[in-house]
Amino acid sequence: MAEFGQLVLGGLGFGGIYALAALGLVLIFKTSGVVNFAFGAMATVVPLVLWTLFSPLGLPVVVAWLLALIAALLLGGVTQVLFLRRIEDAPPLIQIALTLGLLLVIEGLAGVLWGFSPKEVPRVVHGSSVVLGPYLIAPNDIVIIAVTLLLGAAFYFLFERTRIGLAMRAIAQDSDTAELMGIRVRRFITASWAVGVLVTGVAANLVAPTVSLSPTMMDNIAVFAFAAAVLGGFGSLAGAIVGGFAIGVVSDLIAGYLSSDLQLSLVFLLIVVILYARPQGLFGVAAQSRQ
Amino acid sequence: MGWRGLRAELGRARFPVSVGAVLLLASCGSSSGGGAASSAPGVTSNSILFGQTAPQSGPAAQYGQSTSGVKAYFAYVNDQGGVQGRKLQLTSLDDQYTPSVALQDTRQLITQDNVFAEVACNGTATSKANLQAQAPANIPVVGVQTGATTFAGTFRPFLYNVWPSYLTEGKLLGSYAKDTLHLKKIGVLYQNDDFGKSLLAGVNQAGVQGAPAISYDPTQVNFGPQAEQFKSAGVDGVIILAIPQPTIAFLNALSAVNFFPTRLMSQVSAIPQSFSAASSEFPGSYIGAFIPPLTELSNPQVKTFADAMQKYEPGKPVSVFAAWGWQEAQVAVAGLRAVQGALTRNSYEQALNQIQNLQTIGGTISYSASAHPGVQQMFLVKARTNDLVRGSG
Numbered sequence: 301m302a303e304f305g306q307l308v309l310g311g312l313g314f315g316g317i318y319a320l321a322a323l324g325l326v327l328i329f330k331t332s333g334v335v336n337f338a339f340g341a342m343a344t345v346v347p348l349v350l351w352t353l354f355s356p357l358g359l360p361v362v363v364a365w366l367l368a369l370i371a372a373l374l375l376g377g378v379t380q381v382l383f384l385r386r387i388e389d390a391p392p393l394i395q396i397a398l399t400l401g402l403l404l405v406i407e408g409l410a411g412v413l414w415g416f417s418p419k420e421v422p423r424v425v426h427g428s429s430v431v432l433g434p435y436l437i438a439p440n441d442i443v444i445i446a447v448t449l450l451l452g453a454a455f456y457f458l459f460e461r462t463r464i465g466l467a468m469r470a471i472a473q474d475s476d477t478a479e480l481m482g483i484r485v486r487r488f489i490t491a492s493w494a495v496g497v498l499v500t501g502v503a504a505n506l507v508a509p510t511v512s513l514s515p516t517m518m519d520n521i522a523v524f525a526f527a528a529a530v531l532g533g534f535g536s537l538a539g540a541i542v543g544g545f546a547i548g549v550v551s552d553l554i555a556g557y558l559s560s561d562l563q564l565s566l567v568f569l570l571i572v573v574i575l576y577a578r579p580q581g582l583f584g585v586a587a588q589s590r591q
Numbered sequence: 592m593g594w595r596g597l598r599a600e601l602g603r604a605r606f607p608v609s610v611g612a613v614l615l616l617a618s619c620g621s622s623s624g625g626g627a628a629s630s631a632p633g634v635t636s637n638s639i640l641f642g643q644t645a646p647q648s649g650p651a652a653q654y655g656q657s658t659s660g661v662k663a664y665f666a667y668v669n670d671q672g673g674v675q676g677r678k679l680q681l682t683s684l685d686d687q688y689t690p691s692v693a694l695q696d697t698r699q700l701i702t703q704d705n706v707f708a709e710v711a712c713n714g715t716a717t718s719k720a721n722l723q724a725q726a727p728a729n730i731p732v733v734g735v736q737t738g739a740t741t742f743a744g745t746f747r748p749f750l751y752n753v754w755p756s757y758l759t760e761g762k763l764l765g766s767y768a769k770d771t772l773h774l775k776k777i778g779v780l781y782q783n784d785d786f787g788k789s790l791l792a793g794v795n796q797a798g799v800q801g802a803p804a805i806s807y808d809p810t811q812v813n814f815g816p817q818a819e820q821f822k823s824a825g826v827d828g829v830i831i832l833a834i835p836q837p838t839i840a841f842l843n844a845l846s847a848v849n850f851f852p853t854r855l856m857s858q859v860s861a862i863p864q865s866f867s868a869a870s871s872e873f874p875g876s877y878i879g880a881f882i883p884p885l886t887e888l889s890n891p892q893v894k895t896f897a898d899a900m901q902k903y904e905p906g907k908p909v910s911v912f913a914a915w916g917w918q919e920a921q922v923a924v925a926g927l928r929a930v931q932g933a934l935t936r937n938s939y940e941q942a943l944n945q946i947q948n949l950q951t952i953g954g955t956i957s958y959s960a961s962a963h964p965g966v967q968q969m970f971l972v973k974a975r976t977n978d979l980v981r982g983s984g
Contacts, residue, residue: 416652
């Protein structure tokens with residue numbers, strides 16, 4: 301029987317990945333109102349760029365990371381301007397369908413450009429796992445958890461304590477009125493796409509060294525991240541973070557004590573139960589009251 | 592990659608891969624010259640068209656490298672004049688390692704592309720799905736890249752196995768772990784489908800029950816729980832019956848919990864990227880094999896393969912996966928060369944049934960009218976820091 305504490309620690313590591321990916325998804329949704337189903341595929345492009353800069357081109361890892369993150373900003377912003385802005389007045393279903401199309405296009409193009417053979421991405425930290433009492437935690441997992449909490453706190457501060465955040469919340473509540481109040485709504489929406497892809501891209505960069513990088517790497521992760529966003533209430537940044545860690549821990553416990561084949565179905569069953577009791581998700585009410 | 596390269600790649604991705612497509616177009620409708628007259632689909636006076644389904648994308652995309660192995664062997668044969676004056680061509684479709692896509696591809700190959708026969712079709716679940724189209728059409732299929740009992744243990748008149756049975760490989764891995772390495776407590780990680788279960792059955796037959804035996808889903812990326820389960824169980828060895836990406840993720844998960852049991856794995860698990868992507872866990876692993884280590888250039892079969900890959904498929908990996916395709920193409924061509932009279936699917940199958948002791952890169956093949964087994968012999972290789980060597984190396 302696997303150790304409960306070790307499963308929880310391991311779950312927090314992968315939960316951080318789900319949380320970061322969910323955070324990117326929610327950031328975009330909060331300002332543009334679009335559920336970006338292409339978020340996993342877009343995020344995967346970031347470590348693929350990182351690999352290209354680091355491996356074939358031989359740039360230092362820090363430079364490769366920075367340039368890959370700039371590429372993430374560009375990918376998110378350009379995608380919004382080229383595709384989503386064109387149909388910004390279309391019904392939500394059309395916009396969602398477009399993101400589904402983008403998912404297939406980006407994954408296909410990434411496959412053509414980079415191929416599907418696994419690629420090695422440099423780890424952020426090296427070394428043996430750290431001993432925490434009777435348990436071990438991988439250095440990569442520590443970085444993931446720390447980055448997730450830091451980014452979560454930074455975006456919470458941005459949304460709740462700055463004029464930019466106030467503007468973004470105004471757009472989320474009523475974009476027409478926000479426009480009349482002098483807020484440049486389109487710029488904010490483009491920026492939210494850029495930052496949303498950046499955050500999800502960070503998650504992809506951090507997880508790529510351990511799961512082997514390929515254009516479909518984030519497919520499975522995206523499903524759990526989507527579940528995390530739903531669990532957290534979809535409009536809530538804190539909900540995305542807590543939802544991500546919760547999904548990570550619960551899915552690890554399911555795999556450890558029952559079967560990995562049941563991970564996805566039991567995680568979604570749990571979400572159905574929680575949404576039955578709290579249709580707004582874990583943090584939905586708090587998010588609404590803040591708006 | 593420049594724009595020209597991108598366009599070329601896009602073209603390759605969107606349209607079926609063809610060897611000598613120009614020749615095919617030029618020969619359409621022609622019935623004169625070359626070999627004996629034929630009315631078989633996919634056969635003209637100067638060409639024979641084979642079809643293949645293999646993943647060029649998705650979690651098992653590396654297996655798609657077998658396409659370049661088939662293409663290299665066909666080009667090698669074509670350079671020597673082809674078979675009875677006919678040049679060999681290949682249409683390969685991407686099945687994404689997804690059974691429904693594979694079946695759709697196979698239907699297209701049979702009904703629209705009119706291939707003469709299929710060669711080197713990849714995967715257990717995908718090949719199983721393909722049977723729904725292959726059996727009614729009674730199309731010759733030379734080589735399915737699986738050793739599952741659904742294929743290796745079942746005779747079908749139109750299907751010619753090349754791979755050894757997974758039972759054989761599972762037994763080899765299990766007995767090596769137990770009797771040679773003297774491991775006391777052996778865990779098994781297996782993919783929860785026919786592929787993984789067939790290998791697991793072989794491991795069980797060797798007297799290793801798996802303590803524990805843990806299944807996984809092929810799309811899974813987080814193997815932390817499995818690593819922790821094996822560690823908690825105190826196993827001193829783990830037999831990994833998995834496709835490449837889950838194998839790499841699992842090996843990294845073992846590292847994350849500082850757990851380094853002896854690792855044994857199926858030949859389908861080992862890819863060149865494993866050396867760097869799981870640099871602390873992959874070296875030292877024992878791997879089942881029927882294709883010899885490709886560094887053994889003193890072996891004429893390996894040398895011919897490596898040279899042909901460089902000449903006809905430059906830039907493509909000279910990998911075990913490519914060797915799979917090369918070997919299956921060797922068998923397919925041996926059958927063509929043995930055909931007496933007009934080339935039809937029926938005469939081709941009769942010729943394949945006569946193959947005895949055919950030496951291929953991956954071992955000896957013999958068929959009869961009532962048995963189409965793959966190669967019977969397997970051995971173990973050991974991963975070192977950068978390469979594979981036979982035995983305990």
